[in-house]
Amino acid sequence: MRLVLIGAPGSGKGTQGQRLARSSGARHIATGDLLREQVQESTRLGREVAGYLDSGTLVPDRVLLELVLPLVREAAGGPGYILDGFPRSVAQAEAFDELGGPAVAVQSAVYLQVPRDQLVFRLLGRAAEQGRSDDTEEVIRRRLQIFDTATSPLIEYYRQAGVLSVIDASTSIEQVNDAVNRAVG
Numbered sequence: 001m002r003l004v005l006i007g008a009p010g011s012g013k014g015t016q017g018q019r020l021a022r023s024s025g026a027r028h029i030a031t032g033d034l035l036r037e038q039v040q041e042s043t044r045l046g047r048e049v050a051g052y053l054d055s056g057t058l059v060p061d062r063v064l065l066e067l068v069l070p071l072v073r074e075a076a077g078g079p080g081y082i083l084d085g086f087p088r089s090v091a092q093a094e095a096f097d098e099l100g101g102p103a104v105a106v107q108s109a110v111y112l113q114v115p116r117d118q119l120v121f122r123l124l125g126r127a128a129e130q131g132r133s134d135d136t137e138e139v140i141r142r143r144l145q146i147f148d149t150a151t152s153p154l155i156e157y158y159r160q161a162g163v164l165s166v167i168d169a170s171t172s173i174e175q176v177n178d179a180v181n182r183a184v185g
């Protein structure tokens with residue numbers, strides 16, 4: 001499986017990515033988690049990206065490609081990958097396609113569609129539970145806006161590539177999981 005999960009913050013990419021990784025054996029590569037780990041460990045990369053994460057803006061493409069490509073190459077040669085949070089723009093997708101080449105090429109892209117008011121509700125709930133620095137109301141608003149402007153054009157990008165499925169992800173975790181499984185066949 002070589003899959004990209006697309007969805008706004010709060011759409012359930014992380015939850016679905018983990019489940020799918022467990023059932024398929026493919027590697028779940030969640031860029032937000034990887035970046036937060038670097039920040040927590042205060043590595044050079046972590047110090048470079050902390051400000052972007054706190055403000056909810058996108059980390060530069062170069063950093064993401066350096067982080068993701070080696071992991072994806074390794075996974076593509078083995079159990080496959082489930083990308084969660086990358087690419088987040090058409091520029092990232094193009095760079096990925098070009099640098100990765102056919103051996104790592106995306107086979108399916110699944111868009112987890114959730115109404116906006118439900119996303120905000122979920123994100124505010126997560127803020128109360130997990131205390132993520134970017135789950136404040138102001139930063140949530142910015143992250144949703146960045147999804148609209150920078151990330152949502154990916155839907156058309158993968159539609160044109162003939163690999164897109166759109167799923168109603170406003171339902172239960174189980175129902176979404178079933179729909180994702182059907183979509184990736």
Ligand code: AMP
Nearest residue numbers: 031032052053056057058059085086088
């Ligand atoms: P997430 O956990 O996927 O919501 O990501 C949290 C934050 O990590 C984002 O708000 C960005 O600051 C950063 N980030 C994660 N993935 C990317 C990416 N592909 N490109 C740029 N920034 C990213």
